[in-house]
Amino acid sequence: MRTAYSVETVRVAEQELMARLPEGALMQRAVAGLVAACAEFLGRVYGTRIVLLVGSGDNGGDALYAGARLAKRGAGVTAVLLVPDRAHPGGLAALLRAGGRVVRGTDAAEEPLRRADLVVDGIVGIGGKGGLRPDAAKLVDVLGETRAAVVAVDLPSGVDADTGEVRGAAVRADLTVTFGTHKPGLLVDPAREYAGSVRLVDIGLALPGEAELEALQHADVAALLPVPGAESDKYRRGVVGIAAGSSRYPGAAVLAVSGALRGGAGAVRYVGPAGDAVIARFPETLVSTGSPEQAGRVQAWVVGPGAGDDGDVVAAVLRAEVPVLVDADGLRLADRDAVRARRAPTLLTPHAGEAAALLGVPREEVEGARLTSVRELAERYRATVLLKGSTTLIASPGGGAVRVNSTGTGWLATAGSGDVLSGLTGSLLAAGLDAPDAGSVGAYLHGLAGRLAADGAPVGAHDVAEAVREAWRDVMD
Numbered sequence: 001m002r003t004a005y006s007v008e009t010v011r012v013a014e015q016e017l018m019a020r021l022p023e024g025a026l027m028q029r030a031v032a033g034l035v036a037a038c039a040e041f042l043g044r045v046y047g048t049r050i051v052l053l054v055g056s057g058d059n060g061g062d063a064l065y066a067g068a069r070l071a072k073r074g075a076g077v078t079a080v081l082l083v084p085d086r087a088h089p090g091g092l093a094a095l096l097r098a099g100g101r102v103v104r105g106t107d108a109a110e111e112p113l114r115r116a117d118l119v120v121d122g123i124v125g126i127g128g129k130g131g132l133r134p135d136a137a138k139l140v141d142v143l144g145e146t147r148a149a150v151v152a153v154d155l156p157s158g159v160d161a162d163t164g165e166v167r168g169a170a171v172r173a174d175l176t177v178t179f180g181t182h183k184p185g186l187l188v189d190p191a192r193e194y195a196g197s198v199r200l201v202d203i204g205l206a207l208p209g210e211a212e213l214e215a216l217q218h219a220d221v222a223a224l225l226p227v228p229g230a231e232s233d234k235y236r237r238g239v240v241g242i243a244a245g246s247s248r249y250p251g252a253a254v255l256a257v258s259g260a261l262r263g264g265a266g267a268v269r270y271v272g273p274a275g276d277a278v279i280a281r282f283p284e285t286l287v288s289t290g291s292p293e294q295a296g297r298v299q300a301w302v303v304g305p306g307a308g309d310d311g312d313v314v315a316a317v318l319r320a321e322v323p324v325l326v327d328a329d330g331l332r333l334a335d336r337d338a339v340r341a342r343r344a345p346t347l348l349t350p351h352a353g354e355a356a357a358l359l360g361v362p363r364e365e366v367e368g369a370r371l372t373s374v375r376e377l378a379e380r381y382r383a384t385v386l387l388k389g390s391t392t393l394i395a396s397p398g399g400g401a402v403r404v405n406s407t408g409t410g411w412l413a414t415a416g417s418g419d420v421l422s423g424l425t426g427s428l429l430a431a432g433l434d435a436p437d438a439g440s441v442g443a444y445l446h447g448l449a450g451r452l453a454a455d456g457a458p459v460g461a462h463d464v465a466e467a468v469r470e471a472w473r474d475v476m477d
């Protein structure tokens, strides 16, 4: 499991550790990791030109000490001091001793930045408040006009460490070297995109059990995937009911069923007007045309994909005392009080536009503040919420760690891909996973299947469904 902790938690852990170590030792641990990452990134240090962007806090201190070590290894190092009289004194002295040079202010930065092989961003780290100040923002603009590679210290300056929000100018890094723990902003869009690849340097921080954010890895998913035992029959493996599709959108039903058949449930029931299309493609489906109540036993329901305006079916499914996944049209049709009143788990799976409609805010607001939005929705609906996107987030109604999935790919932004995800995830619910696990395992497999199916070329949703089996095997390997 990859975890991320808030700045507040990092600060507490930092204080505890600092109290036990000689002064400056913690910073030198961070610097050692930063230097190793820069050297590896450059391939060869000797003879390279490195520019340090130095703010007025310890983030700038890290950059200055790292610059000093790189200068000793033969790099030409220039530090751009944003606030010259507040640059980290020890770091600055070390750089000057090592033969580094210093320029002051943004205007003087232009020339060295244009010639740089590598820029080290030490403008601001976890001490940053609000958007970058005008001087720093101007420096970031100048940096943006160059083609230099950028390594960010701890965080790309300008992104919010705790929320992943980016308000105004921010550094676009090729690599971010972060200390002690990932910060939530490094795993959540839009900030994640600014971070480039992320390298974690262990500096010995002791962090509490519950993180702010968790990202499942292969081994975590493998441990959660439902695998039938020798005694299993289709009912013990779980039966998932799919109430989806309409005469106008029969394809949504077919795609949801295609996902459900690959999610580990022992059988898939389909209820709705697209039964002929479903049975033609997947003869193993148990199809009925009545209401969900009459469909027979299921251990979990999926309702909503391509459902059109059939509010009755959504209301009927919400009355069922088994886990229910609500997606697409179902989100618009579901009564909030009915969702809140449910005793069995509910999993809502909106994309940013649907989440915005549920929250009554513009779509951009959700896209800019994904973590806040998903938490807010989980609380309002007293349900687990999976907010789809390039970094999918899953929040539980009681608060606690938010799950983040980063296996997704831009190729998954294709019609019907969400229908496959809802079927797949509903199947995992029916197989007995709890709502946050079903959501995060579903998103993980779906993202991986998207990557495997795409392999660098466009894919349709049915390709993604077909690749779920390969993703499953890949995880189990």
Ligand SMILES: NC(=O)C1=CN([C@@H]2O[C@H](COP(=O)(O)OP(=O)(O)OC[C@H]3O[C@@H](n4cnc5c(N)ncnc54)[C@H](OP(=O)(O)O)[C@@H]3O)[C@@H](O)[C@H]2O)[C@@H](O)CC1
Pocket: 010, 011, 014, 026, 027, 030, 055, 056, 057, 058, 059, 060, 062, 123, 124, 125, 126, 127, 128, 129, 130, 131, 132, 133, 136, 153, 154, 155, 179, 180, 203, 205
């Ligand atoms: N945690 C750890 O264990 C370890 C942490 N370490 C390192 O320390 C870093 C944290 O250092 P930090 O606390 O000095 O804060 P930092 O990020 O340098 O920023 C504060 C400075 O920036 C300024 N400033 C604020 N907002 C701004 C804005 N919007 N735009 C522009 N400027 C802004 C603010 O100015 P002020 O408000 O005081 O006027 C203040 O001077 C951390 O990220 C990591 O790199 C490692 O060395 C060792 C292990």
Ligand SMILES: [K+]
Pocket: 059, 121, 122, 123, 124, 125, 152, 153, 154, 155, 156, 157
């Ligand atoms: K930084």
